[in-house]
Structure formats: C-alpha cells, structure tokens
Amino acid sequence: MRVLKNVHGAPAPQSEPIAGRETGMVRNAAGGYVFPVTDWIRLERFLILGTEGGTYYTDARTLTLGNAAVVRRCLEADGSRTVETIVEISVRGRAPSNDPALFALAMAASFGDPKDRRAAGEALPRVARIGTHLLHFVSFVNDMRGWGRSIKRTVGRWYTDQELDRLTRQVLKYRQRDGWSHRDVLRLTHPKCASGQRLNDLMRWVTHPDTTQVDPKQLPLVDAFQRLQRAETVSETAGLLKEHAWLSREMVPTEHLAQKAVWEALLPNLPMTALVRNLPVMTRLDALRPMADATRAVTARLTDPEALRAARVHPLALLVASRTYGQGRSERGSSTWTPTPAVAEALEQACVLAFDHLEPMAGRVYLAVDVSGSMGWSHVAGLSNLTAREAAAAMAMVIARHADRHVIKGFSAAGGGGPSSGGWAHRTAMQALPITGSSTLREAVEATTDLPFGGTDCALPMLDALERGIEADVFIVLTDNETWAGRMHPSEALRQYRRRTGIPAKLVVVGMTATECSIADPEDAGMLDVVGFDTAAPNVIREFVGGVAA
Template sequence: MMTYATLASLRRTPQSEPIPGTVRNGAGGHAFAVDDWTRLARFLVLGSEGGSYYASPRALTVENAAAVQRCLAEDGLRAVAAIVAVSEGGRAPKQDPAIFALALAAAAPDLATRRAALQALPRVCRTGTHLFQFAEAVEAMRGWGRGLRRAVGAWYAVAPVEALAFQAIKYRARQGWTHRDLLRLAHPETEEPARRALFDWICRGRLAEEVPTIVHAFAQVQADGIDGAVAAALIRSHGLPWEALPTGLMKSRAVNEALIERMPVGALVRQLGRLTAAGALAPFSEGTEHVRTVLADRERLLKARLHPMALLLALKTYASGHGQRGQLAWEPVAAIVEALNAAFYTAFRAVEPTGRRLVLALDVSGSMAGSTVAGSGLTAREAAAAMALVTAASEERWQILGFTAEEGRPWNQGAALTPLAIGPSLRLDQAVAATADLPFGATDCSLPMRWALERGIEADAFVVYTDSETWAGPVHPVQALREYREKTGIRAKLVVVGLVSNGFSIADPADSGMLDVVGFDAAAPAVIADFLRG
C-alpha cells in the first residue's frame, strides 16, 4: 500500500532528488556545493585546462576564475598566501594555475592584495618560463603600471647574477615573450658590472668580458661545427642545460652522458626516454646507476619540488617505450622503471599508518575517463587508482573497490562495486592501466557504504576517489553513511578525494566525520591519515 512515507523520506532520498544543502551537479544528480576556498585549492592543484566530462576547458576555467576572484575579494592576503603555499610546497603537478591566480591577484581592486601578489612574484615565478607565463596572464588582466614594472624589474635585479644568466640561456622565449621584452618594459637598474653586462647581452647581443662565464660557454656551444666531445666538456665545466644546445648535438652519446651528471631532477625525469634512445641509459651503465641514485634520494626529490604526478607520467610514458608525440622510441631499462615506481610513493609527504580499516572506492565512470588532471594525459580515473595506491601502500588493512556496471544490465540502469585485484605489490603503471578495462556504469557514490552494510563488513572509514558527479542510486551517499553508522555502531568517516576542479562534493560540510581533500595534492595522503586518526 502506497503511503506518504514511501513517497518522501529524509533518510533515503534518490540521488536524482535534492536533500537539504545540496545543489544540482553536472550529471543531473545532487551533491553539496564546495565553498570558494575549497574551489581555489582544487584549481591550484588540479587546474582546469583539460576541462571535464561536463564542462569545456573555457567554461571550467571561467568558473574557477570567478571563485578565485571571490576569494580575493573576501580576503586577498589569505588568497595570495594560499597561492604561495601550494606553489612553494610543490603540492601541484603544474605551476600554471598558481601563476594564473597570482595574475588575478595582481589585478585585484584592493591595493594591499595587488602589493602582496607582486611581492610574491619571485616566490611563485621561480624560472624564466614562469615569469613569461605570468606576463601573458597579467597582461590579459591589467595594464603595465609602475608597480608591475617594478616587481618584474626586481625579479631581474635581486636574483644572483649567475642564476639569472642560467635562466637567460635555459628559457630564452616562451608564451610569445622573451627576457629582452621584459627588460625593456621593466628597466631594472643595477650597479653590478656582471649584471649590467648580462642585461646588455640579453637586449643587444653584445658579449662583454664581464658577462658570467656560462654565457660565454653558451656562445661557444652554439658555434657551427662544434663536436660532441667539446660540447660535453663545456657542459661539465659550466653546467650548461640541454636547452642551451643546438639540436644537432642532442644525438651525441658523449653530450647526453655529460648532461645526465648535472641535469636537475625534473629535467632528468622528463628526458629519460630520449636519453635511453640516445644510448646514454642502458642496463648496468653509469648513467642508469646515477638515475637510480637520484630517484632513491627522498631529500633531493622533495627539494626539487618534483610532484608525484610528474613521476607517474614519466613512468607511464617510459614503460611504454615511446613518446606521446612524435616518432621517438626506446627500449625501457627495467631498473629505471622500478626506480620510477618507488619514487612515486617517495615524492608524497611521509605518511604514518593509521591502523584503521579502510574501504577505498574508485570512481571509474565515464565522466572520470573524460576528465584529465592538470592538463596532462592522465585521466581522473587513472589518477584515482594512483592516489588509492598511495594510501594502500602506507596501510595494512584496506580493500580497493571500483564503481562498475551491474552485470547484464545497461550501463545507465545498473551500478555495482567490483573488488579490484590491485595494490602496491603491483607496479604502479600496471595498476593504473587496469582501471581502463573496467566496465563503467552509472555513478552511485553511496555504493561503498551499502556494500559494506550488506556484507557485514566493519570499516572505520570510506575513502571515495571521484568527481562527485554522482546521480544514480536510491539514496544519497551521506544518508548511506549515516545508516551504516546507525546499524553498525561504528562512527565511520568519509573522505572524498576530489579529482576535478568543479564545485561539488559528496561530503556534507556540516558533518565533522566527513572530509573533502584535493586529489593529487602532494600533501593529501598525510592529511587523510591525520583525519582518520582524529
């Protein structure tokens, strides 16, 4: 018999219908809206240039820019501090969102906010490429007033002159800007002969004796007819980066072996395929041993701010034996593949095990496969698998599940959970690839709690890796968690790892037992562990 209670309930509401505090998400279901500060954090780490399954890159970026501006209007100094913290902490895969947000801050109506943003310029824009990106972004927001010119001039006037010379030859032009363009806009003044000579070389091409020696070495290596042995000697004696070399020298084994010895960690990781193709990395070679030593050095990885996603992308590409673009191919060296796998876990902040019983649930739906992380070739679905493995690697009691289609039913009519035979014992790139073969179904983020309750499984926490575009199912995730708590007597927690910089979360912000964190923030696993410990 139909009753009013069967037609409307505050304890079991279909996700297609709202409950108090929820808004309509991109998939047509209902979730909680995150506040602007959470949206800022998501944008700084995840970016939006890849868009999402439900929003184009432009639409998602416009939404995020509006959220950044609201944060700047509410508390500009706090917003600038957040930008600097993510950038300096190496918490984001790419600097682009932080640079864009800093440009927005530099154009804010509030004078104190603009000043704070410009003072933070050298802390966020640490390389020539970063500075060029900032110039492109800030010019789209405001004019080149005195404060902006002074801030850019200080970038050139304060940096140690040898370091500045290195930047000048490593990053000569990006985003349509050159150092010559910025120096002519900023007009920095200096009494240092070497710095004055460097500015003169950048702007007019005059190579004076006072110019730092690395510039003289750059001029030598750019000369016609130079052979690999001479170039290798200049690399070793002056620390020339690979960007300073003519294309013709990049196939020289002697040159590549010299580069490996001095190459910064980030550049080394990005160049592994090319170095292997050139013969500089091979089984049991000195170059390979050097790479293994570098990747095993935790302090060096953290000091270099090498983000875990850079290592995951390098592992995925290097193990495949070919680049994502072009014709370059190589035979992967097994020792380097294993070193990259281990380094991925090392690059996250140290995590102490919590001892809790954890259900780790991966959203492998179509929307997760249609969204990318930080503009990379890594989908949100693959990122979910990688993030889950980081937690599993530090814990002893866990079960990894995937949201899949219910067997024998159309994808949009049935949703199910499938236990996944993946874990830290499986190589990271293989575990990530395994999620691509799962039959995705309708997104129902209440499933982990319902799954555990139906089977009598005692869990201390559910960690769901998702874009929060949940829309299917007979009950909202928060309602399913509350029912699990009531029927088991366990004060179970819910951690939502957001993997798209949209405005939704399945976590109720009013419930202290629920936490929303940004996926692929290098600090996220440690934050999750702290929350689970209470």
C-alpha cells in the first residue's frame, strides 16, 4: 500500500519517512520521522539548553548521556572548534546556565588529545570566571577521569595566575560548592606559587584557617571578612558593608540577612545577578518601597542594556525572576511579598533588553508556538517553574516586537485535544494566541498556561497559512521537534506552500529542548535551525530572513 501511495505522489505521514529520504531520517522520541541534526548543532543545543529536567519523552540521565557522547564526537572531529564553541557561548552569555559549558570543558580537559587538553586548560579562566564555576568544573573532572598531572596544573594555575585581591574575593565569596571547597582543591593540586609572599599567605590561610594568623597589612580583605564574621550587631555588620564595598551577601552571617539595614548597605554594590535574585527578599523587608530612592536606583540598573550585557544576565533568568517576582510568592518555600510595580515593570523590560541588540526584522512573519503535550511537560534549562511552551511564547513575543508584520498562533495535533479541549478540536488545531509585540512577558507566558494538551503536528502552521490565504515570507516554529501526529511532514508542507503561493518562504525551527533531531530539512537552504533562548537567536533569524526592515 505504501509503495502505491508514493507512486501516486501522496505525502507520507509523519509516522513514516519521506519517500526517497529514508536513509536520511530518524525516529524522534515520540515515534515520528524527522531529520537528524549535526553534532555541532547538538553541541550548541546542549551548551545553551542543557539537559537538566529532561523532556516529556526522554529522562534527564538519558539526555545527558546522549549529549556527552556528542561532546566526545565533536572533540574527536575537531577539538579546537569544540573548545572555541564552548568558550564563545560561555563568554557571550548565550546560555542561561554555565554548567553545560563547564561540563563540556571538563570533558575536553579529560578526554581530548594533548593539544585539546592544553586548549581546555588555557580556556578554563575564561569559562570558570568565578570561584563557584571552578568548583563545578572540579566536580565534573573528578567524576570523569580523575586527577592527572595536567589537570592539577590547569586547576592550580586558576589560582596562581589571578590578581591577589580578585582571588581573595573569589575564595571568600564562593567557599564551597558540589561538595568541594577551595581548601580541598588547593590541598589536592599543590599549585606552584611564585608571585609573592602575600599569595602564599592567602593559600596557607585557605588550607589552614584555624592555625594561620592573618596579618591585616598583608591580607586586608581576609581581615575584613573575619571581622564581618565576628560582627554581633546589625549596625556593626551594616557599617562594615559600607566601609568595604567588596564584601558580598555570601559573606554576611546568616542571622543578619533578615534585617532591612543590612540589605540597604548591600544594595549599592550588589552584582546584577545577585540583585535580580534578591529582589523578593528586599521587597519583603520594605527596602524597595514605591518611589523610594533605592527603588529608582534598582530600576535604572535593571533597564540599562550595557549593564545587563556586561553582567551576562540571561533573558531566561530574567523571565523566571520576573514571573516569580510578579506573582508575589516563592516557588519553593512559603515566602510572600507585595511586588513593587516599578520593579516588576523594570524586570519585564530587562528580559527583552538582555537579548543581543535587536534590529527590526523584514518580511511577513508567521510565528507558530508548539503548545502540544510534550511542550507542556518539558522544562527549559531545568527550570521547574517554566515549561517549554511558556518559554516559547515569551520568545515569540520578543521576536514579534521586532517584526512589523506578524501573526502568532499556537498549534497542536488536529483532533488531538480530546473532548475536553474546548476550541482545540479538529478544525481549530491552529489558534491565534493573545500575544502581540506590545504584550508583557506575563501576558505572553499566561497565554499558553492553561491550554489543553494534544499531539504534535509541526506541519500545521504551513497548512493553516495555505488554507487561510496568509502570505508569509518566513515561518518561525518554536518546538521540541517531537512531531508525530501529522498527515504530512513539515518540510513537505513548506514546499507545498511555496508551490501553491509562489512565495519562496523560509522555515526557522527554534529548538526548545536539547534533543537530537529537527523538522528542518538540512538539504534545503531555506530552512534553518536555531537554539531556543540563545541570546543571539533573534538576530540570527533576522539575518536569515533577509535583513533589516525598511
């Protein structure tokens, strides 16, 4: 029967490969046939999206093992390119978490050839920029090949090559992570220290804090830290924080972090990521009142695009922070607060500003958000309070802000919603989402929150445009690529759209999870894969579509 269908030109359903392309297609985790992406695309997906939390069809461990194998293959194919990719994504802040980059760099340092291991060692200070990054890296290395001489030298140089005051702040601020402390690492690596007595004194204090006498003249930062640790009153703690601007929240005795005066002293010098993370506690302690000077200072920082870029604050982190802050309660625990409107609005703006400088997008844009069941259960970058389809809706809104002519629709499989699916029955498997370029992030996220689940059919956007006479220059589909339920493959639906309309339409597939496949045909130059919530993605899409709008 299938041979007869192919002879008569009937399209293959997504449960079967396209005729003549059998060897170039693979089954996805849902059972549909799609195109495998290259290992280099998979590497980028892993570095940006990670695998924590897994997907609807694949658990986190299986996904991680698969991506670890991808890193190994990339190292074997071109170790230099692999390390350069790791560094570029980490340094530019393209990912919401640095952990996948640290994991991949640990693999390069552990399993690469001698040249690749040297490159990984040289890259370590650029990827492990702070103390907690180093301890994560150490934990990954320890779980891989263990501690050879080259790894010990690499990690030891992270300490000895740094300027003394910066190193001191790192070992004081990030004292322990993943079961490792700097004391553990220094005792294991025994770094050769040839840059002066003060550095030797610091390392001696880190490894033997109880028996080392600190000279305030030699190690003034350690002396100030010890005085902060001994502070008995809130006023004494606040005074030290004002006197020593470099002292951080992590160094403050826990019992004093519940005091408004301490946060008022910390606020002027809080790093951007710490500022975003601690907005709820400062609001709860009444340190960010409406129209207060502190509130004005905070909103000015949050809406400064250069400050956001310099701090490498990822838009996904800001999206989660905005959602949590706006709802006035913690996702974990019982903390509550009344959001300060100006702060909530500034967080909204910050999420859009955190993307690379965005320019207007040319052409007519059909934005399609996959709202199927798998997108409703999968989470982005392991964030438990944000599903892949909610994140996709927010990203669609960001893209729409820079596309003058656009339509935004959600799609699931036709007839896949069941009897309780409301408007999502057979003839309404595509439905306009109440999202525009002027929507707030909260409105964009909430537009998909309560939609019914269904199967996945990524061909629907092109078929819907044909049926309704919608002229589109590009279809941007935000999906996990787990399509299976359609009567036609998405790439074939795009070709059908091109033939019937005469429009040389393009397809951009925005992958929202770190899977190994795509609906985009790699042999079609008019189809492109990008990684969801890559800060560079909107501009990559704009260039692919055809440049800047007039």
